[in-house]
Amino acid sequence: MEQAKSIEYKGKVIDFPYEKPEEKDIPLEHLHQKMANPSTGRTKRIKDRLRYKHTAVGEFCEEGIRGGMERMRYYTEAYKASEGQPEVIRRALSVANILNKCTVLMQEDEFIVGYNAENPNFVPLYPELSHFTVMDYMQSKYSPQPVEEAQEIVDFWSKNSLLARGMGYYTQEELLRQFIFTTMEAPAFASGFNSIVPPYETVQEDGLLKRIELAEAHIKEAIEQLAAPYWVASERMPLFDKIDVWRSMIIIDKAVIAWARRYSRLCKILAENFEADPKRKEELLEMADINHRIPAEPCKGLKDGMQAKWYTYLMCHAIERYASGYAQKEDKLLWPLYKASVIDKTFQPMTHQQAVELFELERLKVSEHGAGKARLFREVFPGSNDLFILAVGGTNGDNSDGCNDCTDAILQAAINIRTPEPSIVFRWHPKGRLKTKRLVFECIRDGMGFPSIMHDVKGTNQLIYLSKFSKTGNGVTPEEAHDWANVLCMSPGHVGRRKSQKVRTEGAGTIYVAKTFEITLNNGFDWSYANIQSGPETGKLTDLKTFEDLWEAFRQQYLYAIDMVNRGKDLSRHLEIRFMQMPFVSSIDDGCMELGMDANELSEQPNPWTNSIGGIVTVNSLVAMKKLIYDDKKYTLEQLDEALHSNWVGFEEMHKDFLNAPKFGNDDEYADAIAKRYYEEICAGEMKKIFNYSGGPMMPVGQAVGTNVEMGSRTGPTPDGRFGGEAHDDGGISPYYGTDKKGPTAVLRSVAKINSEGQKANLLNQRLSQPQMRSKHGFNIWLAYMNTWFDLDIDHVQFNVVSTEEMKDAQREPEKHGDLIVRIAGYSARFVDINTYQQNTIISRTEQDFGAEDLEYLGVDL
């Protein structure tokens, strides 16, 4: 590989020899294929045979994946049989019936056990959320079998699913505008797609037997209260519902314990009847012991902790209902158990290296997990099986450094095993120890695309700010505010025994801003894709005589979309509270346990956000229009109207001018001022006038996930020079592909002009020069960049460090590049698993070289 070009800096010539000199002999296009270094033969074997359930363009990337039948069958069977019982009890009985009757299974070499379907190649389905999703599977090669049984289940849920219950609150016109999925995401009830931050802590610290005891004690107390002299209805009537909630908790927790113990029995049966290798036999017996105790009892060692976490994950994200994400502050959560096993060696004694293997095993388990998502959600996260993002680093409640040896084990495992899942967020704080930051750098330098970095102080302060809106007056304390992870890719949310986010109808839901801007130019009509009136009539383009007219029309369209999305979210929550209770989640949340409330209903810490995607295409379009039409008057609105409706064909000179108009990300005052105005006045400004169920003011999250391509294909030509169908920007605040031409620190300066306080999170994707990052100066430069980024008060950044040569080689010979990982927008994926269109957007991102001016700005000493 060629090293980076030398530069003159502070009167010296700076060379960039590789930090590992042997790398100069590795062909550039094969670098990443040689990097994986699983720490044991076992993790290598599992990685070699992984059953990936990644998807792209709506299809599973590997053959043989199918929708499972068992979850649907047993859920529906018990739901029908429990007619007449309180709804929360029906939910508990239905989920318990799955756990009691489902197949449990294990694969070779596994240590962490637990599946969500009856076969390692199957994904579970959720007809009670959306029967449409099941119908979609039935019409594909992934159909659950037998089809007749699946049809019967769909017929039942077509009148009872969350989807069926939600439709009646909209006009046909409104339903069409949302279901067409152009300016806004379909209402939350349409797919039942959920996000959650499970209170892993209570399972780990208490165990479920203790949770059952607590619920029993609450019931006893409530029954005594009901029988006490002098009936007061207002105090006592609520107890009836609470008793039902506590009963539902007991039903489900008992079922979870019994389910885990079936895994324990399976381990024992395999050890005694199937396994010949004495070492594995011994391990299977150890696993039998763990799964008998866990999650019933508190965890005593790191192996216990990992198993308890996985069962909790499965229940909260895959079995009770589907939810995306892997939100946890893992190094804090597992630290006491890491300490017990690795440092004090009081239980399940092991070395740091053995802990690393355990984290590799976790990554492998996550990598082959499958989610029964609707087709659209299989399209918009290309290359992923689901969104898995865990957090590490940051600060503790006493403001001390949150990094510890467990953080390092988690990062080391990621470097060793090279899987895109789970992605990691590192919370950056000046106090973070250098040793850990070096590992963060190595992950990024080696092209993993993670950890993405979040500003620790900003995240903590945001939780404190939102706690002021708590409906119960019991939001996070300043100390608790330090305990946060990203709920999905980007948005901070509290983690802990209570007060965490439980539903996506609290945070998330999306509006697509570039499309919203496109229809603004057409009086609210979508001429390029859906051919319907998608928003209010806000005036023909030719009537928008001034830039302020344009701005106001866009503001109205934006407001319409965010209002619709948030109405859909709160309607869905209204339905979730009544029909989609989560007895297991409630049982492990201290607030729900104390108050006898379902997790959908109880809101202690607001965490309101709505994704606002495609802002930079919009900003660049506004900039181009202001410059070329309203200020310089080089073109008229009529000409622009005609050019856009012709997809710029026949308007080549004009297209060139619009393409060359100033673009965000170059420290250009003209462009950046409009960006600042958009993000502060419309994006954050309009959003904060909306208040959701939790009482919090809505905040925007800028991120594309993988929708930049999917939604780009539904968006016609835009005045920034985009052709119809081309990708959107990759989310948040990232400059458009290839348009940030003034170097990496110019990007930082542009981004820093926007007040990040109003944004819940805003994604910044940067692609850094691979030869510079792999040089002996790589870490120094990156560290200075990160410290500057922190001082500039930017809330987020994530990186690709992959060469164009290697990506192009992988397009030619994908079979040789299984370990090439790239950052999409909020998560990472194997390059070979994503569609060519998405691959090309990553190749077209500017590869930022640090020049002398950048180094000067960063104050690097070389």
Added chain:
Amino acid sequence: MSTCSKCKSFFAVPADADDYAEGKGDCVREEKDEKGKFWLSKPVMENGTCEFFKEKN
């Protein structure tokens, strides 16, 4: 009769198990595909049967 109770894959649920019921067992079968071996365990009753029946040794 080729019932579960006589099958090689049948393992009676111990009396002290949470999910114990008279005649209930775990049906544990090994399967293999191109990605390797895996084992499935399903709750069954001793008087059931299926196409995978194999006499106990």
